[in-house]
Structure formats: C-alpha cells, structure tokens
Amino acid sequence: MDFGTYDLEADIYDEMFLPDGTPRQHYRSLYETLSQLSAEEVGSIQERVTRSFSNEGITFTVYGDDEAEERVIPIDCVPRILSDGEWRQLETGLTQRLRALNRFLDDVYNEAGIIEDGVIPVDVVRGCPQYRLEMRGASVPHGTWVGICGTDLVRTNDGFRVLEDNLRVPSGVSYMIANRKAVKTSLRRLYRSSRVREVEHYGRVLLQTLQELAPYGRSDPCIVLLTPGVYNSAFYEHIFLAHEIGAELVEGRDLLVDDGFVYMRTTAGLRRVDVIYRRVDDDFLDPLVFRSDSLLGVPGLLHAYKRGNVALVNAPGTGVADDKSVYAYVPDMIRYYLGEEPLLDNVETYLCRRPEDLEYTLDNLESLVVKRVGESGGYGMLIGPHATPEAREAYAKQVRANPADFISQPVLPLSRAPCMIEGRAEPRHVDLRPFVLHGRQVRIVPGAFCRVALRRGSLVVNSSQGGGGKDLWVLRD
Amino acid sequence: MGRYLERAEHLCRLLRLQVEALVDRPVREIHFGWNRIYLSLDRQPPGGSIELFGGDNYTLADSYTLADDLTFERFNPNSVWSCFALGRENARQMRHCISAEMWTCLNLAYLRLQTLSIQEIWRVSPENFYTETASELHTFVGVAAATMYRDEGWHFWQLGRFIERVQCVVALLLAHLAAGRQMEEFLDEDWISLLHLRQAVDAYNRSYSVDVQPDQVLDLLVTDPLLPGSLWQSLDATAEELDAIGPGPSAHSSAVARRLAGRLCALIRYDWPDREGREVLLRWVREDCRKLHEFVIAAYIDYPVEDSLLR
Numbered sequence: 037m038d039f040g041t042y043d044l045e046a047d048i049y050d051e052m053f054l055p056d057g058t059p060r061q062h063y064r065s066l067y068e069t070l071s072q073l074s075a076e077e078v079g080s081i082q083e084r085v086t087r088s089f090s091n092e093g094i095t096f097t098v099y100g101d102d103e104a105e106e107r108v109i110p111i112d113c114v115p116r117i118l119s120d121g122e123w124r125q126l127e128t129g130l131t132q133r134l135r136a137l138n139r140f141l142d143d144v145y146n147e148a149g150i151i152e153d154g155v156i157p158v159d160v161v162r163g164c165p166q167y168r169l170e171m172r173g174a175s176v177p178h179g180t181w182v183g184i185c186g187t188d189l190v191r192t193n194d195g196f197r198v199l200e201d202n203l204r205v206p207s208g209v210s211y212m213i214a215n216r217k218a219v220k221t222s223l224r225r226l227y228r229s230s231r232v233r234e235v236e237h238y239g240r241v242l243l244q245t246l247q248e249l250a251p252y253g254r255s256d257p258c259i260v261l262l263t264p265g266v267y268n269s270a271f272y273e274h275i276f277l278a279h280e281i282g283a284e285l286v287e288g289r290d291l292l293v294d295d296g297f298v299y300m301r302t303t304a305g306l307r308r309v310d311v312i313y314r315r316v317d318d319d320f321l322d323p324l325v326f327r328s329d330s331l332l333g334v335p336g337l338l339h340a341y342k343r344g345n346v347a348l349v350n351a352p353g354t355g356v357a358d359d360k361s362v363y364a365y366v367p368d369m370i371r372y373y374l375g376e377e378p379l380l381d382n383v384e385t386y387l388c389r390r391p392e393d394l395e396y397t398l399d400n401l402e403s404l405v406v407k408r409v410g411e412s413g414g415y416g417m418l419i420g421p422h423a424t425p426e427a428r429e430a431y432a433k434q435v436r437a438n439p440a441d442f443i444s445q446p447v448l449p450l451s452r453a454p455c456m457i458e459g460r461a462e463p464r465h466v467d468l469r470p471f472v473l474h475g476r477q478v479r480i481v482p483g484a485f486c487r488v489a490l491r492r493g494s495l496v497v498n499s500s501q502g503g504g505g506k507d508l509w510v511l512r513d
Numbered sequence: 514m515g516r517y518l519e520r521a522e523h524l525c526r527l528l529r530l531q532v533e534a535l536v537d538r539p540v541r542e543i544h545f546g547w548n549r550i551y552l553s554l555d556r557q558p559p560g561g562s563i564e565l566f567g568g569d570n571y572t573l574a575d576s577y578t579l580a581d582d583l584t585f586e587r588f589n590p591n592s593v594w595s596c597f598a599l600g601r602e603n604a605r606q607m608r609h610c611i612s613a614e615m616w617t618c619l620n621l622a623y624l625r626l627q628t629l630s631i632q633e634i635w636r637v638s639p640e641n642f643y644t645e646t647a648s649e650l651h652t653f654v655g656v657a658a659a660t661m662y663r664d665e666g667w668h669f670w671q672l673g674r675f676i677e678r679v680q681c682v683v684a685l686l687l688a689h690l691a692a693g694r695q696m697e698e699f700l701d702e703d704w705i706s707l708l709h710l711r712q713a714v715d716a717y718n719r720s721y722s723v724d725v726q727p728d729q730v731l732d733l734l735v736t737d738p739l740l741p742g743s744l745w746q747s748l749d750a751t752a753e754e755l756d757a758i759g760p761g762p763s764a765h766s767s768a769v770a771r772r773l774a775g776r777l778c779a780l781i782r783y784d785w786p787d788r789e790g791r792e793v794l795l796r797w798v799r800e801d802c803r804k805l806h807e808f809v810i811a812a813y814i815d816y817p818v819e820d821s822l823l824r
Contacts, residue, residue: 275609279609304665
C-alpha cells in the first residue's frame, strides 16, 4: 500500500503519523504490514471486507423521496488504533460523564437542585422539547436513567473532545462488531500479533446491564427489544442485538398492558415482560401519553413503567440531557454532582439564546458550525467555511428568527486516519462512538463505532451522507 | 418465509420445464404449458390471453414475455423475483430466529438474482438459470435442516412450506385439468410433463409402467404416501407440524385447525374417488387449505387476548 502521496497537515492530528511523517509507536506494525502489501493485495482485502458486509446483509435504510433503499454501509479495511493509555483516558472520562448525566436526569425530574442552585438556567432544561413533564417524580432502579449511551468523540491536536452524548436510542454498536469480524479475518496475522482487545462480548455485557435494571424482585427477567419495525433505518442493528442478548425482537403491536403489567404475545400465549430495551423514540412509546397517533408504541406502557413493573432502557425523557443546549453545561454538571473536574473536554459551544453568543455567532458564521438543537444525524446544520455567502445569509435569518433553536461551535479540525481509497492510502476525517453501559456499575467494551468521512475534505461522517465505518483496535498494554 | 420460498421453488420447476419445451416441443404443447402455468397461478398473462395459433417465432417471442412476467416482474407478487424478495424480507425480520448460515445462504441467492434480468438469462440458457435457482433453494432447505434449532420457529416454517406445497399441487392439478378442457383433448405428453413438474416420472415408472394412464398419474400425485410432495405426504406433514406446535393460546382455534388438517388427510386417504368427482374433491382441498391457513393465524398469531389472559 502506497503511503508516498499521503499528505500531513500541521493543524490536523493524524492518527497514524507523527508530524515528522514517522508512524506512531502503536501504529508501527500496521504501517509495516500495509507497506509490504501491493495495491492489488490491499484492494483484494478491501473487496473482501466490503463483500462480507454485502453477503451478510449488514445494511441500513435510506429514505429517498419515493422509496426506501437498503444500503450496505461502506467500510474501510484499514483499522484505526488506540493505545492502552489512550483508551484508559477515554474510559475514565466517559464513566465520569455518564455518572454525572444520570445524576442530572434524576435531579431535573425530581428535586431540580441544579436549577435551584443556578448552575443551569431553568428555561434551558424545561424549555427543552425533550424534557418530559410526564417523568417528573419518577424513580428508576439504581438511579440509572441512561443504561446505554453512545458518546461521539473527536480528536484534535489538543486531545479528545466530546462532540455529542447520545442518550436516547444510540445506534451503531452492531457495526463495531461487524467491522471487527470483517477486518480481523482479512488481517489475521497482524491482528493476532497486535494484542487487540476483544469487542465480541458486547452482547453479554449488555445483557448483564439489562438484567441489573430489571424491576426489583425479578431475578430471571424477561427482556425484549422493542423496534419500530423493519422500515427503521437501524433495523439490522435491532435484529443483531436481539440475537446477541437472546431477547425477543418485538414491535409495539406484540406488547400489551394489562392491570399495570406489560405482556408479550407469543405463540404460546401472553408472557410478562420485565425489561424493554427500546429503540423507539419517546414520542412514539405510548400513544396514551405521548403522540396519540403513534402506531409504534404500547398504550399504557408509561403507566406500567411508573408503577415499577417494567424497566425501559433508556428511560423516557433522557433526551433532555443530550440536547445541544444542555450539552454546554455538562462540565458544570460534573463539577456540581461529582465534585470533580471533567476528564474529557467539551467542544466550545455558543448558545444563541444568550445575546452575546448570538452576536458572536452571527459575526463569525464563516468560521463556525451552526446546529439546530433539535436535529441530529448531520442534518439541519451549516458548516460556515464550506457554505456560500448566500447560504450563510439565509441561515443567519433563521438564527435571528429563533435564536434559542441554535448553537454554534468552532469548526474542529477532526483528526484523520489513513483509508484505502482507490488503491492508495489517503487521510480522511474520523470520529469515534464508544458505547457506555450503566447498570449497577459502568461498563465499557474496549472498542467503538469509528465513523469516517469518506469524501475527500468532508467533515460529515454520517452514513446517510457519505460516511462509512472503520474498525477500531484498542491494544493491550 | 416458508411459503414464499416454496412457491419460488415450485415456479422455478414449472418454468424450467416450460423453457426446455421451447427447444424441441410442438407449439401446441408449449401453449398448453403456458396455459397450465397461468391457470395454476390464477393470473392473466400480459396482453390478456395466450394465442393458441402462431408460428414458432411468435411462440418464442411470446414465451420471452411470459417468462419475464413470471420471473423478474416486480409488480407480479408471485414472480420468482418477488417470492425471493418477500421470503428474504421475512427472513430478515426474523433473522434472530433462524441460523446465520440460513441467512447467508438466502441472502447470497437473493443478491445473485438482483444482478440478473430476462435478457441476460435468455441469451445464454434460461433452463440453467431456473435449475440453479431451484438448486439454491434446495441448498437453503438443506442448510436449514442442518443448522436450525428445532423450536417453534422451525415448526412454523415447515408448516408454511407444507401448506404452500399443498396449495401449489392442488392448483397445478386443477389447472392441468382445465387446460386440457380448453385444448379439447389431452395428449400423453401433457401427462408426462405433469409428472416431470412434480419430479414423479421415476416413481410413476416404478409404481405403474412407462405407459402413461391419466388416472394413475393423478393417483400417484395425490395419494402416494412415498412420493415427496404428493398431496398425501404434504397433508400428513402439515398435520404433524401442527401437532408439534401444540395447542397455543387459543385452544378453540388451534383445535379447529388441527381437526381440519386431520380431515384433509382423511379425505385424501379414504375419499379419493376412482374417477368421477376428483376435480370436486381437489377444489374442496384447495378451499379447506385456505381456511387452514386462516385458522393457524387465528390460533397462534392473531388470537384474542382475552383467551390468553384466562389461561
């Protein structure tokens, strides 16, 4: 594999190379292995990896104007590598962050001490569309509102930063495992000698977490995975996870509530359900409480949940903690609840609801990323440096009209990692989504869904917008 | 899944023999074959009806259109393509209930089908295409037999296959008789091709002789307990699968379903007439088999919740 034309830029962190062009210590074996392979050999590895996804039907669904299209997520065969030290730093930082977020959720739906003490303005929390009044006064087992969290991390020359916490229905973990399976069999000798930490036991860890979150007194809980159905873009992942944890995959119509308990229809009759790993958004969970037109949910589910007869993972209302405005206050939450300094930094964030931040944002649109607080998946945002003056002006009008709906952040020079592009090694921007599980304790499988912006120069890593995946190897010490 | 894939396999067999006939069989036989296929599917051919009198070139051009309609037509829910797509979609939805090997096997066959078109298969050898596709489905069944856990998912899959098989066989036999009436006469070749369609030529030769007698052909396809895919065997297997599944939450509906399956077995075993009334009995079987499907759904899938809460 030819690294001759691989370009390094001083202001962008390269995952494989030091600024002087020599490979980093923990990348040396990979570099040497790839350097010894011809373009044809690497091409054949790439083809094998891609084909394995296609053959196994590892797909996601993209919705166009007319019809849904089942697509294979592009995967790059060159793994990204983290050293043991780098991973430990992430692990402790993510654990700290999720503990604080769970404390925050428990607080804002109960005493609201953080608001009383003036750490977070009341309107930021209660004005957030994801704040669910219906959850006020709720208590959850072990104080765990978020049992499964997918945190998006990026790296710059200044280190790792948290880009976003996904606390509702984070997805992508199936690709972490599928990427591993595809890549390790293609680079088998290197994989064996590299002492890579395993990720394949994620299902067992998830099952243990879900069991721990079961209602009190249910020692052998019945766990189901609630999917919106086959047309959901992440349906493959739902099937995969149901299989991994040995749970039934159910849709709303398969469940019913009777006398405050949830039951699943089976071919042998009704069976009581104790834990629902739900992949359905809050809005659609229970038509009696949230959207009344929902056909995806279960009437009466929230009632059963609040009576403590069933666990919902994640709990309804967790979206308030991953709102883009609330995100700016996570470092303060960590200080407030844990009395610790944050181990992982946030990206500097300007809340347009504040007049001074609005002014700064509008004055510096050409150098900022502006995001709508309610959007995700890379939609509805403006990347200032890449936008035309007309697009910036049009966007500015929207910001002025509803400042509270927007935040802005500096355009981060996301780190780059080598990818196999048309037979050559080329740098592409990457991010990282590790999955943090919180039952009685926090557990993190040493791996992540590593996303890569496959278009040259692009910073958008979302699979629906030209992004792909990479395997992430965490090395043992 | 079981029903769609069984139908796809049945269709591949019908079409393989039909396109083989294009090589050397008389135009009349080809017309008979197409009529029989379309009648068995209860579908109008594209363009309305199949012209009975046309030259060789016309017959070949017509056959190309008909084969496309039954193989790659997306809007025909019973084309090979649609059956594969729907069967694979079902498998995708219950991927956690089937083995990984089954899924990969089916997905690979589906992906191959995506790359083909009628132009492509017609240019080389359409027979090979149908043979290979049927063979992929046989492989799938073999892989399932070797790898799938024998829980209720297995029994429901088998049940679907056997109900579909009964319906395919009955529809084919009724269509054969109707096509013969349209032609105003049967030729021996029509009965031989019927045996071929059910892979029963060797069994017929062993049980009877090389001399083809229409009544004996029907006897074999309906009442032979040793012939794979005979109505006798398919109905027996249906009843066995229902027994294996057990009563289910709706005791009434499942009892009705089991009783009906048993009655269908008995009908074929003891009431198959010597000559007159065979077509009437086949129509009963067709209708009862449709009801059986509905009873199964009512007993195990779409049952009233009250029944279950009482248990």
